[in-house]
Amino acid sequence: MTGPDSSDASDSSDVNDSVDAVLGALADPTRRALLDALVARGEASASALAGDLPVSRQAIVKHLGLLTEAGLVSSDRVGREVRYRPRSDTLDATAHWMSALASEWESRLSAIKRAAERD
Amino acid sequence: MTGPDSSDASDSSDVNDSVDAVLGALADPTRRALLDALVARGEASASALAGDLPVSRQAIVKHLGLLTEAGLVSSDRVGREVRYRPRSDTLDATAHWMSALASEWESRLSAIKRAAERD
DNA sequence: TTCTTGTGCAACCATTCAGTTGCAAGTCAG
DNA sequence: CTGACTTGCAACTGAATGGTTGCACAAGAA
Numbered sequence: 001m002t003g004p005d006s007s008d009a010s011d012s013s014d015v016n017d018s019v020d021a022v023l024g025a026l027a028d029p030t031r032r033a034l035l036d037a038l039v040a041r042g043e044a045s046a047s048a049l050a051g052d053l054p055v056s057r058q059a060i061v062k063h064l065g066l067l068t069e070a071g072l073v074s075s076d077r078v079g080r081e082v083r084y085r086p087r088s089d090t091l092d093a094t095a096h097w098m099s100a101l102a103s104e105w106e107s108r109l110s111a112i113k114r115a116a117e118r119d
Numbered sequence: 120m121t122g123p124d125s126s127d128a129s130d131s132s133d134v135n136d137s138v139d140a141v142l143g144a145l146a147d148p149t150r151r152a153l154l155d156a157l158v159a160r161g162e163a164s165a166s167a168l169a170g171d172l173p174v175s176r177q178a179i180v181k182h183l184g185l186l187t188e189a190g191l192v193s194s195d196r197v198g199r200e201v202r203y204r205p206r207s208d209t210l211d212a213t214a215h216w217m218s219a220l221a222s223e224w225e226s227r228l229s230a231i232k233r234a235a236e237r238d
Numbered sequence: 239t240t241c242t243t244g245t246g247c248a249a250c251c252a253t254t255c256a257g258t259t260g261c262a263a264g265t266c267a268g
Numbered sequence: 269c270t271g272a273c274t275t276g277c278a279a280c281t282g283a284a285t286g287g288t289t290g291c292a293c294a295a296g297a298a
Contacts, residue, residue: 061276077275080274081273082275
């Protein structure tokens with residue numbers, strides 16, 4: 001368990017680590033397509049997802065491993081197959097982080113611009 | 120100009136391309152640190168930024184090229200030096216995109232779960 | 239002009255990474 | 269038990285990438 005006790009944006013050690021993984025995972029187009037397929041199905045095995053994308057099952061498994069480590073999907077095994085399921089909360093948390101970062105940029109930049117104009 | 124006319128989540132050709140570049144740019148820790156340094160300065164040249172990070176100036180230039188292509192920084196040349204400046208709007212647009220994606224996931228997943236429970 | 243500083247270009251190296259194939263092992267149905 | 273199907277592990281290849289060094293060129297300062 002990653003334990004994403006989201007509260008405010010004061011801590012940057014745990015969050016930054018998670019953000020790193022999420023951004024890295026989301027940066028790959030194949031991985032985004034895979035997530036798309038998984039969201040469309042709601043729940044699916046690696047073999048089933050391999051039928052949706054033009055890559056081998058092993059590639060899918062690797063991507064799912066990365067996505068799991070990033071907290072974007074969760075898996076649990078049913079019988080002989082492993083069901084993967086997307087996690088929207090991690091994506092939501094990352095979206096919040098990015099939005100907060102954008103706000104911080106804006107405030108800092110406007111402050112700098114204001115200081116420059118006063119000079 | 121990329122023309123990021125953000126409205127809803129129905130278009131996926133222009134936006135997805137921009138998002139791909141932004142996520143790819145933000146995925147690298149060095150690049151994020153570079154952006155951090157640039158935001159702290161508000162405006163800086165590649166050589167100045169090279170003093171902030173433990174990498175060579177050439178690496179900085181490469182990163183700035185990527186960030187420029189992603190729309191996260193803009194540059195304009197002053198005399199013999201090139202001033203780089205962060206663009207908060209692109210980051211903000213990407214944050215919005217990600218937030219919308221998270222919402223879409225949630226709604227689709229809850230719909231699927233509801234359908235499964237009714238069955 | 240001469241010196242210094244900053245940029246631009248290019249070659250090069252090492253690592254990471256996406257993707258493949260092959261094979262062993264577990265699990266359900268007949 | 270036997271056969272069909274799915275996961276898991278490992279080795280390998282090719283391309284992308286982060287980073288370096290070296291050198292040539294432009295622009296301000298002495």
